[in-house]
Amino acid sequence: MIIRPNRSRPTTYVDAAYCYRPSSVVCLSVCRSVTAELFYIIAQTGLTGHCYADDTQLYISAPASSASTTVHQFVACVEAIDAWMRSNRLKMNADMTQLIWLGTKQQLDKLLITELSLLSAKVTFLSTVYDLRFLLDN
Numbered sequence: 001m002i003i004r005p006n007r008s009r010p011t012t013y014v015d016a017a018y019c020y021r022p023s024s025v026v027c028l029s030v031c032r033s034v035t036a037e038l039f040y041i042i043a044q045t046g047l048t049g050h051c052y053a054d055d056t057q058l059y060i061s062a063p064a065s066s067a068s069t070t071v072h073q074f075v076a077c078v079e080a081i082d083a084w085m086r087s088n089r090l091k092m093n094a095d096m097t098q099l100i101w102l103g104t105k106q107q108l109d110k111l112l113i114t115e116l117s118l119l120s121a122k123v124t125f126l127s128t129v130y131d132l133r134f135l136l137d138n
Contacts, residue, residue, distance in 0.1 A: 041084055045077035052132060064103065064110035071116055082119055092119065098129040102138050 035051055042049040048059045058077060062070040082092050097118065101111055115124040128137040 037084065038081065041080050042077060045080060046073055047077045055132065057131065064107045067111050067113050071113055075116060075118060078118055097121075097123055099123055099125045100127070100129045100136065100138055101125055102136070108138055 038051070038056070039049055042058060046060070050057045050059070058074070060070055060074055060077075078092075085092055099116070101108055113125070115122050117123075128135055130136070
């Protein structure tokens, strides 16, 4: 469930899944350390994150009028996460990446950005995405 603090402000959503599954108590300790590093990077770029198992979501909230600035901030966060993942021998699964703008119809109508370049791939904003098997739509 995504709780939006202000329904008039669109939120950018990305699902950046990667393969890291703890299988023991020692690995669970390593997983906590890795997760702490990941959330440090997310916080440094001004975004909010949520993890569940091998699924990570990034959230950013901003008025529609600052969509361009918001997208640049979001891309910088994803690039920082990708660099950190590569340094830890992890790989972001670009095939699982989904983006969605959430907001009122009036706010969504103001948005002109329909796709962005993310890690040398063009990613299109969708009108529906899955979040932990729940279908979200804008």
